[in-house]
Amino acid sequence: MNNAQLNELKQRYVASGAASPATQFADRAENALIWDADGNRIIDFAGGIGVLNIGHRHPKVVQAVKDQLDKVMHTCQTVMPYEGYVKVAEKLSQVTPVRGHGKVMLANSGAEALENAVKVARAATGRDNVICFTGGYHGRTFMTMAMNGKVAPYATDFGSMPGNVFRAPYPVPSEGVSDEDALRGLKMALKTDANPKDTAAIVLEPVLGEGGFHAASPGFLKAVRELCDEHGMLMIVDEVQSGFGRTGKLFAIEHSGVEPDIITMAKSMADGMPISAVVGTDKVMDASGGNSLGGTYTGSPVSCAAVLAVLEVFEEEQILDKSLALGDRLGERFTQWEQAFDCVANGRHLGAMAAFDLVTADGSPDADLAGALCKKAREKGLILLSCGLWGNTIRFLMPVTIEDEVLEEGLAIIEECLKEVVGSQAAATA
CATH class of the missing domain: 3.40.640.10 (Type I PLP-dependent aspartate aminotransferase-like (Major domain))
Incomplete structure (x- = not known):
């Protein structure tokens, strides 16, 4: 079945409180990648909400x-x-x-x-x-x-x-x-x-x-x-x-x-x-x-x-060492984004448990911007999650085993999305 057919079944049979707002359905997955029911390739920075630290379908498991x-x-x-x-x-x-x-x-x-x-x-x-x-x-x-x-x-x-x-x-x-x-x-x-x-x-x-x-x-x-x-x-x-x-x-x-x-x-x-x-x-x-x-x-x-x-x-596979190295790479990228985007703040990580906040011009939490960023990323083939008491935190839970090229591809999508949603927000307030 394709995504459209599965969405129709979801609307008819899945309780609203349990139904995902996502319209794509996972068909197969490997390490940090998922392919949906229409064959689209998706980079996974959510890891099933922190469930897949060693990736989708690790061969040994x-x-x-x-x-x-x-x-x-x-x-x-x-x-x-x-x-x-x-x-x-x-x-x-x-x-x-x-x-x-x-x-x-x-x-x-x-x-x-x-x-x-x-x-x-x-x-x-x-x-x-x-x-x-x-x-x-x-x-x-x-x-x-x-x-x-x-x-x-x-x-x-x-x-x-x-x-x-x-x-x-x-x-x-x-x-x-x-x-x-x-x-x-x-x-x-x-x-x-x-x-x-x-x-x-x-x-x-x-x-x-x-x-x-x-x-x-x-x-x-x-x-x-x-x-x-x-x-x-x-x-x-x-x-x-x-x-x-x-x-x-x-x-x-x-x-x-x-x-x-x-x-x-x-x-x-x-x-x-x-x-x-x-x-x-x-x-x-x-x-x-x-x-x-x-x-x-x-x-x-x-x-x-x-x-x-x-x-x-x-x-x-020295997973703990990989977690530390991944966290350092994310931390470096957060620093770059904080310098490039006024809305990015408070980059932080402990190992690969990493996040940054999105804020307004006066430093207040910007949950709307976080939602827009996650939505735009999904449209470009990247699963990204927000969290936080105020809903303005972008968290990173990709597999620790993610390949370098897939990681960089995903980070590039986020940077592109930041430029787009910040630009759209500026245009809307001009």
Whole structure:
């Protein structure tokens, strides 16, 4: 079927809230390229929203999945366990920087991992409250919608949210929130809203994902760790988007040297196969009763095979080094654009987790310009995503394995689009 036929089916049968606004449909993909149902070639700077750090259909992952399909597709690991689940648990325990010996539970999605992390924290502490941060994004289930630090579009139409979730400011110096401001706000939340003795955990992303790719400083993360230790609260770090090599470390928290009690992960851990994990200190992870964690599809044998293959690729292909190099190249290009375009500001990157902001003449966030840039890029064959609390951030999540010539082609499209949308905007206001 072609794009037009598929769009007609989408309009008729897919719920509006779940339907993509895109009018092109993926037919096949390889590394950083997608071909749509009409045969058009598209450069992918989104990576399935950070799922494809080692590219579409990495050959080693594809082969591992095919091999697993010849063995076992499903048993439900709580009914009949299998080697893949325990091997993934072993590997994640070895590479995840939690305090002490790590234990693991597998789930299906990032949101499910966060839900279970909160369950575990409540069981381990006997407390209810959870503190999260402005700009944070943790998922679309009810608990994670309550935890998100941004209402629209995630929770706008869905009524009241679960209670015992409180909010503190995330440190974003470019938006006027210093580390000191954020830490003061966190301590104030513990004074005015969430009594420490009733607070199970502080949950934060070491680099905001949907919130704009702002990285918390090592100093702030260490202060949160110390505050948790002072009050017997757990520190939960959400690495769903920042994990598995995006920042030049396997996990972004490693840049700080801080060891959380629990880390959640998903997205690029299986190169597109659905799986997530909660990794925590053994005593914390063992706090809840037997059969209290899990689900029918959690830790699918096929997805586990993909995770093990991904970890092998990281070792064999120096993915972390490639992430750092890609981030440096993006940072250099952002600097050039900031000099060439008044609307480009605050270029930033931690490894290949990179972004810049689009602003008006007075420095205010320009979400309309961000939308226009992404739209123009799509018309020219490039998938580009915006994000941020104000919707004015352009984020880069292309595969770390992207070929040099494809990267340069995509960056050239962005530069061309910037010239066009800025020119159009200037003409409209003349």
